[in-house]
Amino acid sequence: MDIKRLRKEFPVTKKYTFLDHACIGPLSQRAAEYMGAFVEDMHRHGGIHEDCWVEEVEKARELAACLLGCQRKEVAFTKNTSEGISFVANGLEWRGGDNVVITQVEFPANVYPWLNLKEKGVVVRFVQEAEGRIPFESIKAMVDGKTRVVSLCFVEFTTGFRNNLKKIGSLCREREIIFVVDAIQGLGALRLDVKEMGIDFLAADGHKWLMAPEGAGIFYARHGAMDRLAVREVGWASVVNKEDYLNYDFTLRPDASRFECGSLSTVCIYGLKGALELLLETGIDQIESRIAELTNYLCEGLTKKGYNIYSSRREGETSGIVSFYSSTHNNPQIWKTLREKGIILSLRDGRLRAAPHFYNTHEEIDKLLKYLP
Secondary structure (H helix, E strand, C coil): CCHHHHHCCCHHHHCCEECECCCCCCCCHHHHHHHHHHHHHHHHHCCCCHHHHHHHHHHHHHHHHHHHCCCHHHEEEECCHHHHHHHHHHHCCCCCCCEEEEECCCCHHHCHHHHCCHHHCCEEEEECCECCECCHHHHHHHCCCCEEEEEEECECCCCCCECCHHHHHHHHHHHCCEEEEECCCCECCECCCHHHHCCCEEEECCCCCCCCCCCCEEEEECHHHHCCCCCCCCCHHHECCCCCCCCCCCCECCCHHHHCCCCCCHHHHHHHHHHHHHHHHHCHHHHHHHHHHHHHHHHHHHHHCCCEECCCCCCCCCCCCEEEECCCCCHHHHHHHHHHCCEECEEECCEEEEECCCCCCHHHHHHHHHHCC
């Protein structure tokens, strides 16, 4: 991996030590140029080149499918993660007494769509976190004959705990439970194969580890599970003959694009395409390995400085997120001081959260450690 070359893709490095990819990641030079090219085209030519835009969107769909390990017909573009999860929550036929299993530490995108089903008699069961971990046994204990859905984050946003998707997917298949994954905190940083993991539906926005613009989300719907969802939000683009405008044939498209009810945020998908190209060219296995190296290095330094690491460091449970805190210093003040120094982290649940990506360096980690009191 040519880090020096890759860093040229990220002008953010010229001003900041940017270690906050679990929040909003920076755009690469390529992603920004692709978006600029679309804006310039539309600015100068209006919609004359619309057919070319459609081709680029389909190339982005193919790249997303490649990253996920699925077929392009199983990928739809969304506004955000919440929209994708809501497709599932609102599309299933529920019975009173059904339950959904999530955790107590999910990002709200994976909470409110399920709580919104209360009027249908659906119960949401919260698995408790135990010292920064979500034990598989605790998930399994929450599942019963009334469980219709297990919906979990690939990586928990406050702690960086990586759920064992393959093991949970196997449990769901055995019990005939729908498995939904909010992948936003892992997709682009960690290898994820939806088929291997037994995932039925997956949602992620592009603005974190994918380093794409906000508003360019990805929704995966397994071909064998897609027809279990009613399409609650429909429009002119949901049907098979979408450009035969006056022939009102309400036959839904046979693939995941049925969930794309109208015009897409094409400019954002151009940016997503550039981001996906860069990630796939670099290699997701190489990216994951690089992130593991950087986070291990960070944790070693934090331990030497007397900081407490809250994130699990067990094999298979680590991610790109390192949650840590000081027992003797004011953590919000540390965050503020670091930001003044151009060292960008997040503050979550009273703890500092670092999230380096593949283009970050050991020298940047050293700079963070230097300014920690």
